[in-house]
Amino acid sequence: MHTIKLFLFVVPLVIASRVDPDLSSFDSVPSEPKSRFAMLDDVKILANGLLQLGHGLKDFVHKTKGQINDIFQKLNIFDQSFYDLSLQTNEIKEEEKELRRTTSKLQAKNEEVKSMSLELNSKLESLLEEKTALQHKVRTLEEQLTNLIKNPPGAQEHPEVTSLKSFVEQQDNSIRELLQSVEEQYKRLSQQHIQIKEIENQLRKTGIQEPTENSLSSKSRAPRTTPPIHLNKTKNTKQDDLPADCSAIYNRGEHTSGVYTIRPSNSQVFNVYCDTQSGSPWTLIQHRKDGSQNFNETWENYKKGFGNLDGEFWLGLEKIYAIVQQSNYILRLELQDWKDSKHYAEYTFHLGNHETNYSLHVTEIAGSIPKALPEHRDLMFSTWDHRAKGQLHCPGSYSGGWWWNDICGENNLNGKYNKPRTKSKPERRRGIYWRPQSGKLYSIKSSKMMLQPTT
Numbered sequence: 001m002h003t004i005k006l007f008l009f010v011v012p013l014v015i016a017s018r019v020d021p022d023l024s025s026f027d028s029v030p031s032e033p034k035s036r037f038a039m040l041d042d043v044k045i046l047a048n049g050l051l052q053l054g055h056g057l058k059d060f061v062h063k064t065k066g067q068i069n070d071i072f073q074k075l076n077i078f079d080q081s082f083y084d085l086s087l088q089t090n091e092i093k094e095e096e097k098e099l100r101r102t103t104s105k106l107q108a109k110n111e112e113v114k115s116m117s118l119e120l121n122s123k124l125e126s127l128l129e130e131k132t133a134l135q136h137k138v139r140t141l142e143e144q145l146t147n148l149i150k151n152p153p154g155a156q157e158h159p160e161v162t163s164l165k166s167f168v169e170q171q172d173n174s175i176r177e178l179l180q181s182v183e184e185q186y187k188r189l190s191q192q193h194i195q196i197k198e199i200e201n202q203l204r205k206t207g208i209q210e211p212t213e214n215s216l217s218s219k220s221r222a223p224r225t226t227p228p229i230h231l232n233k234t235k236n237t238k239q240d241d242l243p244a245d246c247s248a249i250y251n252r253g254e255h256t257s258g259v260y261t262i263r264p265s266n267s268q269v270f271n272v273y274c275d276t277q278s279g280s281p282w283t284l285i286q287h288r289k290d291g292s293q294n295f296n297e298t299w300e301n302y303k304k305g306f307g308n309l310d311g312e313f314w315l316g317l318e319k320i321y322a323i324v325q326q327s328n329y330i331l332r333l334e335l336q337d338w339k340d341s342k343h344y345a346e347y348t349f350h351l352g353n354h355e356t357n358y359s360l361h362v363t364e365i366a367g368s369i370p371k372a373l374p375e376h377r378d379l380m381f382s383t384w385d386h387r388a389k390g391q392l393h394c395p396g397s398y399s400g401g402w403w404w405n406d407i408c409g410e411n412n413l414n415g416k417y418n419k420p421r422t423k424s425k426p427e428r429r430r431g432i433y434w435r436p437q438s439g440k441l442y443s444i445k446s447s448k449m450m451l452q453p454t455t
Helices: 002-024 036-150 155-206 246-251 299-304 317-324 394-398 425-429
Strands: 258-262 270-275 282-288 329-337 342-351 360-367 380-382 402-404 442-453
Touching (some): 036 155, 246 258, 246 282, 246 442, 317 442
Antiparallel strands (some): 282 442, 380 402
16 A cells, blocks of 8 residues: 555656646746756656555455465355255254154054053953953852752752853853953053153154144153063072082083073072083173163163073173172173174173172273273263263163263163164164274174183
8 A cells, every 4th residue: 555655646746747848848937957867767766666566466466365265265164064064954854754754653553552442441341340240140149059058959959050150150261251352452552552662762862742732742761671581491400509600510511501500609599591602611691682682771670680591681780790709700792793793802800889880890801802892991880760970871872771981882782783774873873883992883783791700
């Protein structure tokens, strides 16, 4: 700007210097001719002003060009962010459409449940009516029997007694059939109720609700509960001298995998599954293979154990603690992905009691899974209805009970069993997976957690 002002000041002076010689011809008094060198000085001043103007314009152009480049970079960043946002929006819309379709199916099932409930109520009412009629007939029968006892009947009264017996048997059979029908209806209603609860949990986690009349109630989550571990048929063992773990059973000559009865020190008797496929005895504490068992259980069930020892099961934190208190044990993890690739990891470890939320502290000693579990940290066991103070609520987002770190999402072998190609990312994160430090998430097809004493 200073250069432009100087130029505007110099140009009129130069023009005026050129006009003066012409005006002097009209003046009656002749003026002294100006020196030729004075004209050159004016030209130099003009040239210097133009040069400074050019430099000023050049600097201005460079600054403007830099500002325009900055603006273009910001526009590119904005375009990329807008594109990413649109992709995320489309993904959210697809998930919302899927949930709406699921909600529609759920509403249809809810109507079926209502109709089944009405049908069941009507059957129960008819059953109560028949029960009342039967009680009346039984009273009548009791009176007749009382009369028969007081007055012994003759030979001609035997047909009446026979008819009464047949009548009672018919009524008894009718009651059994009605009770069986009611029991079947109740089982079907229970299954429908479990499905409704699971879909309610999915809708509640995504935060999408259907504003309809028949919208489902938003009660607190209550996943289906599973009875304690079934007592399967065990191998022959002496009850008066029970072994402490599978290694003791193996040392006695039992080299076949199966369910055995053990009694650790200062503990009650319970059954375990002994795995000897590798040529050495291991006590299984967890097994996943086909998704037949729900692992989104309560804190109490994770303490006591659940499932079937011949299939999928969790042995129970109390029983695991009772075993590992006897000696130093090795924890072995065996994982198989959906490409049938097998991996393993072995740790020395320390397990706390219930007062420490069964905290787990591990140190890796062997394996083909790099950094599978966080080492040298106290990992707290949590479920959806129980977590340690100050700990993140990982089970609420990722399903199942597990030893969680201060960061959710690293690994979880007790999540929901998902088949390959699960559609939504949130559903995959709630499944069985393993994420080593490389950052890639592996979906797991089957898993085993086993114990063996170090000596």
